[in-house]
Amino acid sequence: MISPGSPYGVLADAPPGAVEVNSDGAAADVLSAARRQGVALPALLLRGGDLYRTLGGLTTLSPDSNSSRPSVRFPVDLGVVEVDGAEYVFVAHAVLRSRAWRGPFLVAMNAQWCGPLDLGPRSHPADGRLDITSGKLRLAQRLEARRRARSGTHLPHPDLSIRRTRTEIFQSDRTVTLYLDGQRVLRCAQASLRVEPDALTVYI
Numbered sequence: 001m002i003s004p005g006s007p008y009g010v011l012a013d014a015p016p017g018a019v020e021v022n023s024d025g026a027a028a029d030v031l032s033a034a035r036r037q038g039v040a041l042p043a044l045l046l047r048g049g050d051l052y053r054t055l056g057g058l059t060t061l062s063p064d065s066n067s068s069r070p071s072v073r074f075p076v077d078l079g080v081v082e083v084d085g086a087e088y089v090f091v092a093h094a095v096l097r098s099r100a101w102r103g104p105f106l107v108a109m110n111a112q113w114c115g116p117l118d119l120g121p122r123s124h125p126a127d128g129r130l131d132i133t134s135g136k137l138r139l140a141q142r143l144e145a146r147r148r149a150r151s152g153t154h155l156p157h158p159d160l161s162i163r164r165t166r167t168e169i170f171q172s173d174r175t176v177t178l179y180l181d182g183q184r185v186l187r188c189a190q191a192s193l194r195v196e197p198d199a200l201t202v203y204i
Helices: 024-037 050-054 063-068 139-149
Strands: 019-021 044-046 072-083 086-090 093-097 105-109 130-135 160-165 167-180 183-203
Touching: 019 024, 024 044, 024 050, 024 086, 024 183, 072 093, 072 167, 086 167, 093 183, 105 167, 130 167, 130 183
Parallel strands: 019 044, 044 183
Antiparallel strands: 072 086, 072 183, 093 105, 093 167, 105 130, 130 160, 167 183
16 A cells, blocks of 8 residues: 555556556456456556546556557555445446435545546545545535536535545445446445455556
8 A cells, every 4th residue: 555645656567468448447347357267467557547547647648659658557456346245346436326316325436536527536546445425415416516526626515424444335225326437337225345455556
């Protein structure tokens, strides 16, 4: 795990076995397949997605210029969600919510960004914690929160609970949809979440 103030990321060439992926969802699919097969998680060569953006991928050269610049290697935590005994992984974010964010919801961030929204303004991909936001908002509050979330200024909010934790339990009296790295996975009323520190090696 990275310590506060410690340098993060070192120049290094991606190994020949690194798997190139263009999105968070594609990264999670590769890692899920490796876990099912019981093999070591491969190094990932990120070319897009919210984790890529969090690691500075959009502030360096464009992907078309990747071959002309050195890669940067990062240790990255892995998020795991368990529902009814089955495990699912994510690299950037897990979201449990109903349509239009009605009713109770939970957001677990391992990256700063969730699409265009800055839902994890303090999240770090290698601190051994998930940044959790949970609660329930009225319609007007949801609209305002979404507007402010583009700049990460939706927090703090009196009706939202925020915390940084290794494990988390979500329980609801109604089923919600679980989204992992932007992909719809299933519907559930309860789930457990945890982080596996430094489980991944990522290159950008």
